[in-house]
Amino acid sequence: MNLLQLKSLFIDELTDTYPKEEILSFYYLLIEGLLHLQKKEVFLEPTIKLSTQHLSEFKNSIALLKQEKPIQHLLGSTEFCGFTFKVNENVLIPRPETEELVHWICSDRISDISNQKDSGSSQTSILDIGTGSGCIAISLAKKCPNSEVSALDVSKNALITAKENAIANDVAIHFIEQDILNFPIKFNTTVFKKYDIIVSNPPYVREMEKQEMQNNVLQNEPHLALFVDNDNPLLFYNKIAEFAKENLTENGLIYFEINQYLASETATLLEQKGFNRIEIREDIYGNKRMLKA
Numbered sequence: 305m306n307l308l309q310l311k312s313l314f315i316d317e318l319t320d321t322y323p324k325e326e327i328l329s330f331y332y333l334l335i336e337g338l339l340h341l342q343k344k345e346v347f348l349e350p351t352i353k354l355s356t357q358h359l360s361e362f363k364n365s366i367a368l369l370k371q372e373k374p375i376q377h378l379l380g381s382t383e384f385c386g387f388t389f390k391v392n393e394n395v396l397i398p399r400p401e402t403e404e405l406v407h408w409i410c411s412d413r414i415s416d417i418s419n420q421k422d423s424g425s426s427q428t429s430i431l432d433i434g435t436g437s438g439c440i441a442i443s444l445a446k447k448c449p450n451s452e453v454s455a456l457d458v459s460k461n462a463l464i465t466a467k468e469n470a471i472a473n474d475v476a477i478h479f480i481e482q483d484i485l486n487f488p489i490k491f492n493t494t495v496f497k498k499y500d501i502i503v504s505n506p507p508y509v510r511e512m513e514k515q516e517m518q519n520n521v522l523q524n525e526p527h528l529a530l531f532v533d534n535d536n537p538l539l540f541y542n543k544i545a546e547f548a549k550e551n552l553t554e555n556g557l558i559y560f561e562i563n564q565y566l567a568s569e570t571a572t573l574l575e576q577k578g579f580n581r582i583e584i585r586e587d588i589y590g591n592k593r594m595l596k597a
């Protein structure tokens with residue numbers, strides 16, 4: 305079988321499960337992942353023949369895609385903020401809207417540094433709460449000039465993946481295994497310093513919103529990272545806000561990814577906790593997805 309025939313096989317087999325553009329994007333990602341060929345090389349030589357070994361790997365991938373396994377799990381990695389992150393069933397697959405949160409923090413940092421010329425030389429300490437794959441913490445460490453980044457998660461397995469991602473991306477992150485819901489609010493100051501920035505993309509999808517979610521998310525991503533009770537959906541924001549009040553520096557900032565349906569409730573909660581200059585931003589899909597205070 306050649307590449308052209310393989311493409312038809314992808315379309316025939318997956319057309320009942322996915323829209324055509326998505327099938328083609330799977331096809332090109334797997335060609336790149338398994339054969340190390342770029343899209344343009346496929347265009348130039350569509351009649352390249354597949355070995356029996358490769359054909360069986362592609363057929364296996366098609367079968368997994370039919371069962372709605374995420375393409376990122378088939379590839380074992382994904383791109384986030386221009387960096388490559390290993391992903392598996394222990395971590396949430398990094399989302400494009402979370403990239404927007406990272407961009408917001410980086411652009412704020414860069415304008416702060418250029419506004420106060422001498423502060424560029426001092427370090428910014430950042431804590432990411434619920435780091436998962438480490439995508440936020442590692443991207444900030446790569447992109448923010450002079451930052452010192454710590455990252456916390458309750459899941460030992462998530463931290464194993466996050467550490468591998470830090471090494472693969474060549475950054476030093478201080479990882480902490482800790483349940484933020486069961487945590488002394490005051491950090492031991494001999495171990496931890498105060499943070500200039502606390503960032504978090506905590507679980508925020510209410511159980512009642514499950515039906516809006518795709519099967520591939522529900523079946524393959526850690527529910528621990530996604531869901532909260534219907535009756536206490538801001539549990540993590542509440543705890544992190546209390547923690548941040550104690551552990552942020554004087555003009556420290558908190559950045560959250562938020563539930564689009566609970567944006568004003570989240571802002572009110574932060575106001576009640578004494579935060580000010582609260583700003584909400586929409587993501588590329590037009591959903592109220594990020595908050596700074």
Ligand code: GLN
Nearest residue numbers: 505506507508509529530
């Ligand atoms: N935005 C993610 C989703 O739609 C949820 C992330 C989270 O709960 N923190 O699946």
